[in-house]
Amino acid sequence: MMILDVLLDALLSAMVALGFGMLFNVPRRLLLPVLGAGALGHSLRLVLLWIFPGSLAISTFIACVVVGVYSQLMAIRYRSPAMIFQVTGAIPMIPGALAYEAVLGALALGGLPVSLMDDPLNHLARNFFLASVLLGAITFGIILPSLLFNRRKPVV
Amino acid sequence: MIEDNRPHKPPLDPEALRDAMSLSIWAGQMLLQHGADSARVEETVHRIGTGLGADWMDILVTSDSIVATTVNNHEFRTKVRRAPTRGINMALIDRVSALSYQAASGKLDRFALRARLREMDYLKPEYNRWWIVLAVGLACAAISRFFGGDLAAFGITFAAAALAMALRQELAHHHLNFILVTASTAFVASGLAALGTMTGVSATPSAAISASVLLLVPGVPLINGTKDLINGYPMNGVARGVNALVIVLCIAVGLSAALWITGVTLP
Incomplete structure (x- = not known):
């Protein structure tokens, strides 16, 4: 049952990567590894959440490091920029819902007719920092391998 | 010398x-x-x-x-x-x-x-625009499952996000300002999703409504902005972050307008 859950999650996140990959005009020859990046990241995070219950940020970070390594390998294999795999691998994990919850809090504070269940300031702060921590975990995790793999002398 | x-x-x-x-x-x-x-x-x-x-x-x-x-x-x-x-x-x-x-x-x-x-x-686009509409609709529908949506929410999200994506392509094609494109796309996406859930077919209306606007999420500016901060381009990182924030704000404005008009509340 758990394996089925992971497979379903991988399938769904591959669909997310496909949609955003096509939206971002990813070259057709890279579509398969891009689907792999999407499926790998989000489903691995699901597994990690079972191992480390309640720590979304840590699970996200570890999953993103793995996607980062995957992106480096695919960049070598397909001779193309790693960022294509990094971005599409990270997209399913982007905390879009938290970000917009935070903005709803901001709009409510600004006096717009937004119905919230809790205090607007609390709503804004909590969701904003949750989203920021997740976003930092995603981005730092995903580019950490490239920082370690290619330590070139700076060009300037 | x-x-x-x-x-x-x-x-x-x-x-x-x-x-x-x-x-x-x-x-x-x-x-x-x-x-x-x-x-x-x-x-x-x-x-x-x-x-x-x-x-x-x-x-x-x-x-x-x-x-x-x-x-x-x-x-x-x-x-x-x-x-x-x-x-x-x-x-x-x-x-x-x-x-x-x-x-x-x-x-x-x-x-x-x-x-x-x-x-x-x-350079020709890699994909036909209608395939993109279809794929983006499916992507948002998949995200509604991540938010715990049921099968009806999946269908509603797919339809709302796909139609909104077609509108977004049309508006962008006519060089409308990106703020107007984002806000009106968010308005249409969440409005359609709200109307769909008002029929009562889905037990998870909020999953459908919040996933339907995620085709607009500024994923690339957010990732590139953080990358720039890490790589030593703090000014560019901040500029991209502000850009992403403006887009998120537009999404929220479009979405709250749609919720206000339809009278739907998100729990």
């Missing part, structure tokens, strides 16, 4: 130096306009310029323009190029990046590189 013992590449004639300048910054402009991060832009411009015979390049990348100087022996050229954002295009980034390596290894001279860069303007 101090004697200069540093090694130089062979001197370039004025045309060759001008081409090293203009072709490298042109490639950088394309990358910056279509969603590359600052480090990639700087490295690519440097790679092309030195590949075409310059001794050195100094490149200043901002969030929407590039200033660069080529140096060859004691001659130098400086150029400014504006690069306002034109939407994400990974195929173009892939091609220009490959061209830069070919120029660096000497496989492409300046005439061939100019011809190849000009081809980029006529």
Whole structure:
């Protein structure tokens, strides 16, 4: 049952990567590894959440490091920029819902007719920092391998 | 006069130096306009310029323009190029990046590189727009499952996001300001999703409504902005972060307007 859950999650996140990959005009020859990046990241995070219950940020970070390594390998294999795999691998994990919850809090504070269940300031702060921590975990995790793999002398 | 013992590449004639300048910054402009991060832009411009015979390049990348100087022996050229954002295009980034390596290894001279860069303007989109509409609808529908939505929410999200994506393409095609495009797309997506859930077919209306607007999520500016912060481009990182924040704000405005009109409340 758990394996089925992971497979379903991988399938769904591959669909997310496909949609955003096509939206971002990813070259057709890279579509398969891009689907792999999407499926790998989000489903691995699901597994990690079972191992480390309640720590979304840590699970996200570890999953993103793995996607980062995957992106480096695919960049070598397909001779193309790693960022294509990094971005599409990270997209399913982007905390879009938290970000917009935070903005709803901001709009409510600004006096717009937004119905919230809790205090607007609390709503804004909590969701904003949750989203920021997740976003930092995603981005730092995903580019950490490239920082370690290619330590070139700076060009300037 | 101090004697200069540093090694130089062979001197370039004025045309060759001008081409090293203009072709490298042109490639950088394309990358910056279509969603590359600052480090990639700087490295690519440097790679092309030195590949075409310059001794050195100094490149200043901002969030929407590039200033660069080529140096060859004691001659130098400086150029400014504006690069306002034109939407994400990974195929173009892939091609220009490959061209830069070919120029660096000497496989492409300046005439061939100019011809190849000009081809980029006529690059056809990789996918038909209706396939993109379909795929984006499915992507948002998949996200509604992540939010715990049921099968009816999946269908509602698919329809709402796909229709909103078609609208977004149409509005962007007519060069409407991106703030208006984002807010009206968010309004239509969440409005359609709210209307769909008002029929009562789905037990999880909020999953459908909040997933339907996620086709607008500024994933690339957020990732590139954080990348820029980590790679030592704090100004560009902040600028991209502000850009992403404005887009999120537009989404929220469109969404709350739709909820207000339909009278649906999100728990």
